[in-house]
Amino acid sequence: xxxKRYFIQCFALVVFASVLTFIMAGKKATPEYEEVFLLTKTxxxxxxxxxxNECVSQNLYKxxxxxxxxxxxxxxxxxxxxxxxxxxxxxxxxxxxxxDPALSGNGTISCATCHIPSKGFSDxxxxxxxxxxxxxxxxxxxxxxxxxxxxxxxxxxxxxxEEQLEGPLFASNEMDNTPENLIKTMNSFDEYLQMFxxxxxxxxxxxxxxxxxxxxxxxxxxxxxxxLNSKYxxxxxxxxxxxxxxxxxxxxxxxxxxxxxxxxxxxxxxSNQQIAIIGTPEPNGLPLDTGxxxxxxxxxxxxxxxxxxxxNIEKTAPYMHSGNFATLRETxxxxxxxxxxxxxxxxxxxxHWHIWEPNLSDYELDRLVDFxxxxxxxxxxxxxxxTVPSGLTTAIQ
Amino acid sequence: MKxxxxxxxxxxxxxxxxxxxxxxxxxxxxxxxEATIPMPSTMKxxxxxISNDTTQVTQKERFNGKVIEVKNGxxxxxxxxxxNPGDLIRVxxxxxxxxxxxDKDNISLQGVVIKGKWPTLDGKKKINDAFLYSGNGILIENxxxxxxxxxxxxxxAGNNFIIRNNWIIDTGVYGIFPQYGKNGLIEHNVLSVxxxxxxxxxxxxxxxxxxxxxxxxxxxxEIENSRHCLVENNYAHNNTxxxxxxxxxxxxxxxxxxxxxxxNFVVNNNHENFGAxxxxxxxxxxxxxxxxxxxxxxIVENNIITxxxxxxxxxxxxxxxxxxxxDLNSEPNPDRVVILDNIMYNNGNNPTGExxxxxxxxMDTKGPDIFAYGGGTxxxxxxxxxxxxxxxxxxGPALITDTKDITTFMLPEPVAPRSVxxxxxxxxxxxxxxxxxxxxxxxxxxxxxxIIQAIHNNxxxxxxxxxxxxxxxxxxxPEMPPQxxxxxxxxxxxxxxxxxxxx
Numbered sequence: 062x063x064x065k066r067y068f069i070q071c072f073a074l075v076v077f078a079s080v081l082t083f084i085m086a087g088k089k090a091t092p093e094y095e096e097v098f099l100l101t102k103t104x105x106x107x108x109x110x111x112x113x114n115e116c117v118s119q120n121l122y123k124x125x126x127x128x129x130x131x132x133x134x135x136x137x138x139x140x141x142x143x144x145x146x147x148x149x150x151x152x153x154x155x156x157x158x159x160x161d162p163a164l165s166g167n168g169t170i171s172c173a174t175c176h177i178p179s180k181g182f183s184d185x186x187x188x189x190x191x192x193x194x195x196x197x198x199x200x201x202x203x204x205x206x207x208x209x210x211x212x213x214x215x216x217x218x219x220x221x222x223e224e225q226l227e228g229p230l231f232a233s234n235e236m237d238n239t240p241e242n243l244i245k246t247m248n249s250f251d252e253y254l255q256m257f258x259x260x261x262x263x264x265x266x267x268x269x270x271x272x273x274x275x276x277x278x279x280x281x282x283x284x285x286x287x288x289l290n291s292k293y294x295x296x297x298x299x300x301x302x303x304x305x306x307x308x309x310x311x312x313x314x315x316x317x318x319x320x321x322x323x324x325x326x327x328x329x330x331x332s333n334q335q336i337a338i339i340g341t342p343e344p345n346g347l348p349l350d351t352g353x354x355x356x357x358x359x360x361x362x363x364x365x366x367x368x369x370x371x372x373n374i375e376k377t378a379p380y381m382h383s384g385n386f387a388t389l390r391e392t393x394x395x396x397x398x399x400x401x402x403x404x405x406x407x408x409x410x411x412x413h414w415h416i417w418e419p420n421l422s423d424y425e426l427d428r429l430v431d432f433x434x435x436x437x438x439x440x441x442x443x444x445x446x447x448t449v450p451s452g453l454t455t456a457i458q
Numbered sequence: 459m460k461x462x463x464x465x466x467x468x469x470x471x472x473x474x475x476x477x478x479x480x481x482x483x484x485x486x487x488x489x490x491x492e493a494t495i496p497m498p499s500t501m502k503x504x505x506x507x508i509s510n511d512t513t514q515v516t517q518k519e520r521f522n523g524k525v526i527e528v529k530n531g532x533x534x535x536x537x538x539x540x541x542n543p544g545d546l547i548r549v550x551x552x553x554x555x556x557x558x559x560x561d562k563d564n565i566s567l568q569g570v571v572i573k574g575k576w577p578t579l580d581g582k583k584k585i586n587d588a589f590l591y592s593g594n595g596i597l598i599e600n601x602x603x604x605x606x607x608x609x610x611x612x613x614x615a616g617n618n619f620i621i622r623n624n625w626i627i628d629t630g631v632y633g634i635f636p637q638y639g640k641n642g643l644i645e646h647n648v649l650s651v652x653x654x655x656x657x658x659x660x661x662x663x664x665x666x667x668x669x670x671x672x673x674x675x676x677x678x679x680e681i682e683n684s685r686h687c688l689v690e691n692n693y694a695h696n697n698t699x700x701x702x703x704x705x706x707x708x709x710x711x712x713x714x715x716x717x718x719x720x721x722n723f724v725v726n727n728n729h730e731n732f733g734a735x736x737x738x739x740x741x742x743x744x745x746x747x748x749x750x751x752x753x754x755x756x757i758v759e760n761n762i763i764t765x766x767x768x769x770x771x772x773x774x775x776x777x778x779x780x781x782x783x784x785d786l787n788s789e790p791n792p793d794r795v796v797i798l799d800n801i802m803y804n805n806g807n808n809p810t811g812e813x814x815x816x817x818x819x820x821m822d823t824k825g826p827d828i829f830a831y832g833g834g835t836x837x838x839x840x841x842x843x844x845x846x847x848x849x850x851x852x853x854g855p856a857l858i859t860d861t862k863d864i865t866t867f868m869l870p871e872p873v874a875p876r877s878v879x880x881x882x883x884x885x886x887x888x889x890x891x892x893x894x895x896x897x898x899x900x901x902x903x904x905x906x907x908x909i910i911q912a913i914h915n916n917x918x919x920x921x922x923x924x925x926x927x928x929x930x931x932x933x934x935x936p937e938m939p940p941q942x943x944x945x946x947x948x949x950x951x952x953x954x955x956x957x958x959x960x961x
Contacts, residue, residue, distance in 0.1 A: 119889035135615020300943035
């Protein structure tokens with residue numbers, strides 16, 4: 062039954078794609094027809110279009126300023142400088158690419174396979190599943206607010222989104238593509254040829270799609286995923302009733318120097334963007350993940366990972382780099398169970414000085430979870446395309 | 459004669475009675491209420507121009523706030539909830555076991571000490587912090603704070619703070635801890651029995667720490683990843699380390715520089731180290747007077763540094779001082795340290811660990827007045843031969859004799875909150891919030907903006923009223939949630955912005 066429906070859907074898609082291709086081919090031959098644009102001319106929410114056709118990030122944190130480095134600590138402080146200024150067309154093109162399995166080697170995996178919008182742009186798995194069902198070593202990080210990030214991957218090995226996205230695209234156990242094949246695939250779709258021409262108007266329309274253009278468009282879309290309108294934000298901007306009594310108690314535990322959560326998960330981004338060694342356990346039977354030690358070639362960073370943002374954290378269970386904790390409650394419990402309590406015997410990790418024994422009560426841990434849930438805001442969730450230009454199925458709900 | 463004497467006695471009695479009533483009245487009046495309420499200090503600002511030797515402040519703004527009184531048995535937090543920016547909260551003697559958090563700007567909290575009875579915040583070793591603030595322009599003065607688990611007073615990104623005249627005992631990790639603040643004053647506080655630093659200036663700029671007494675703590679005063687700080691006229695005694703200026707790696711702000719340590723008493727800092735395992739201060743050897751680790755441009759001037767059993771002044775790089783953490787972005791060397799005239803004697807009587815071993819290589823069993831170890835360039839010293847020293851052979855003669863032209867590092871004006879125009883506020887609100895549901899001429903979730911324009915043509919108040927209390931006017935659209943979290947100012951700004959929007 063399901064198989065049958067699948068075939069019908071596929072057939073419909075193929076027909077649709079062929080019709081589209083036919084229409085477009087026809088249009089090329091008759092330029093006197095008015096051009097039908099495939100990409101939007103308006104910025105996504107959270108952005109204002111300027112007269113250079115750039116989407117400029119807009120949010121209430123722009124009211125504030127700190128005179129030193131931006132983006133650290135306190136309720137009313139500025140955010141770090143974001144990646145913005147992409148055109149509406151580039152962002153929209155990135156959206157199609159993000160959901161299109163054509164980006165993977167065999168057309169089965171898209172970015173959205175592991176970064177699912179409804180799951181906080183993570184995938185709900187302890188560690189993600191890559192090409193042909195291969196189990197990967199780490200969980201998929203959330204993509205909310207990556208425009209403000211300076212380190213990417215759990216081990217912090219990339220410093221730009223463009224650098225980051227090459228990782229999964231070309232890793233043999235993830236999307237298993239090659240730069241040559243990706244270029245070849247993209248240039249085989251007329252619809253993409255037109256979209257790229259719209260998104261990159263400063264080059265000849267008939268030019269081939271370039272790798273850098275794919276990277277720019279994906280970056281543009283990822284940088285448009287902004288979540289800054291949570292209940293917490295309303296409180297931070299001065300609406301004292303946005304949080305209830307228990308949530309405020311949780312906020313006070315969060316930022317107190319006993320629990321010290323806010324020391325590394327500094328508002329308003331809820332990450333200080335540093336590498337920290339906290340010594341979380343691996344799931345049953347797995348060896349210690351040495352984290353940042355490898356890319357930085359520095360044994361003092363053994364077991365270190367990037368401090369992740371906590372925005373929309375409610376949506377991204379399970380938690381930590383290999384998903385050892387199923388719930389937020391288990392996660393916060395870890396921090397009060399003692400410095401280095403889960404470090405394997407014989408390992409000498411340089412545990413971060415903020416990891417200590419705060420002796421938080423069960424009541425306080427419950428309130429912490431209450432507070433973490435106030436960081437949820439999906440009001441700018443992007444629309445998943447009904448179909449993608451390759452005609453492949455997106456299979457994302 | 460007798461009669462006259464009786465008359466004069468009566469007269470004297472009457473006079474005495476009148477004087478008695480007068481004295482009594484004055485006495486009782488003074489006891490029951492104060493003649494004037496002191497001006498809250500947030501309304502004042504230190505004026506650099508007055509003279510070189512005063513901490514006098516001049517008035518910056520007029521006080522036109524409300525005075526809220528908190529008496530024993532009431533809650534300080536309730537008063538904070540009631541307070542608006544500019545208000546003064548006066549707390550009378552009594553015991554208040556609570557965590558007071560201040561997420562508003564320009565709130566003054568002033569303890570009223572009566573006949574030696576203090577308003578006391580007692581954490582009973584159960585409550586985390588006494589005061590937590592995130593607002594700008596916060597004043598906290600005249601409180602006794604005891605038995606908290608985390609901090610006595612902790613600030614997070616509040617600028618223009620004043621913390622003074624507080625008496626803080628055993629409040630956990632830190633006594634006074636402003637973090638990410640610019641332009642602050644910490645003065646006339648007495649702190650003891652703190653498990654990390656009694657006064658910890660963390661990732662701040664332009665802070666004066668003056669006239670404080672810190673003792674029986676692991677670290678007395680700590681200037682960490684902060685810039686432009688003056689530590690003057692403090693008395694640091696019987697801590698593990700007296701006064702510290704250093705860089706902690708792994709923090710988002712990476713530098714410490716432009717610090718003056720001047721006119722302090724740094725005496726007998728030989729307390730056993732009871733810092734939490736893993737903390738940076740847990741590695742400080744007992745007997746450390748002044749410690750400069752990886753901080754640049756630190757000037758040590760006119761201090762009395764005596765009786766510190768390890769070394770008077772210790773200057774180290776990160777590799778030697780704090781090898782636990784590593785951070786490629788933290789420059790590890792203390793550069794351009796300047797040591798001017800200081801009184802130092804009787805230091806190094808009982809050196810420990812690495813220093814002890816190093817001194818033995820010099821055929822010496824005592825630690826030095828000045829101990830420099832590891833990297834760093836450009837450091838200088840005045841009258842080098844005055845002190846017993848180790849590792850300062852490469853220090854040149856100081857190019858300055860004193861710092862008397864620098865009376866403060868606080869700013870002449872408070873850091874101004876960024877003021878955005880009504881248009882900007884409207885724009886940020888529209889694109890930052892409204893645009894999630896409203897596009898200009900197409901349907902997202904809510905009604906297109908151009909239709910809102912048509913409905914509320916020339917009537918921004920209509921939009922303000924609607925978004926405060928939406929009614930579902932159209933069956934084909936979902937009901938809008940109230941946008942009450944926006945300030946009245948933001949509501950009007952966005953209403954006007956929406957009506958003026960072109961596309």
